[in-house]
Amino acid sequence: MPITRKALEIPPDVARQFAANMRAFHAEYDPLKRDEIAADTRHLILEHMPKDTKLRLADVLELFELMR
Structure with a gap:
C-alpha cells in the first residue's frame, strides 16, 4: 500500500518571506x-x-540552490 502524504499548506505571507x-x-x-x-x-x-x-540546514541550502 503506497504512503500518502497530506499536502503541506504554507500561508502566503510565509511563502513570500521564504x-x-x-x-x-x-x-x-x-x-x-x-x-x-x-x-x-x-x-x-x-x-x-x-x-x-x-x-537540516543543508536541506535548506540545497533547496535554495535548486530553486535558483
Missing part, C-alpha cells in the same frame, strides 16, 4: 550571512511543518 529570504541569500556574498539567512528560513519553514519533522 522567497525574500532566498533572494537575499543569493544576493549575499558573506558565507556566514548566507548561513544565517538559511537558518532563519529553516526556522520559518519548521513552524509550518508537522511535528517531529527533520529539516
Whole structure:
C-alpha cells in the first residue's frame, strides 16, 4: 500500500518571506550571512511543518540552490 502524504499548506505571507529570504541569500556574498539567512528560513519553514519533522540546514541550502 503506497504512503500518502497530506499536502503541506504554507500561508502566503510565509511563502513570500521564504522567497525574500532566498533572494537575499543569493544576493549575499558573506558565507556566514548566507548561513544565517538559511537558518532563519529553516526556522520559518519548521513552524509550518508537522511535528517531529527533520529539516537540516543543508536541506535548506540545497533547496535554495535548486530553486535558483
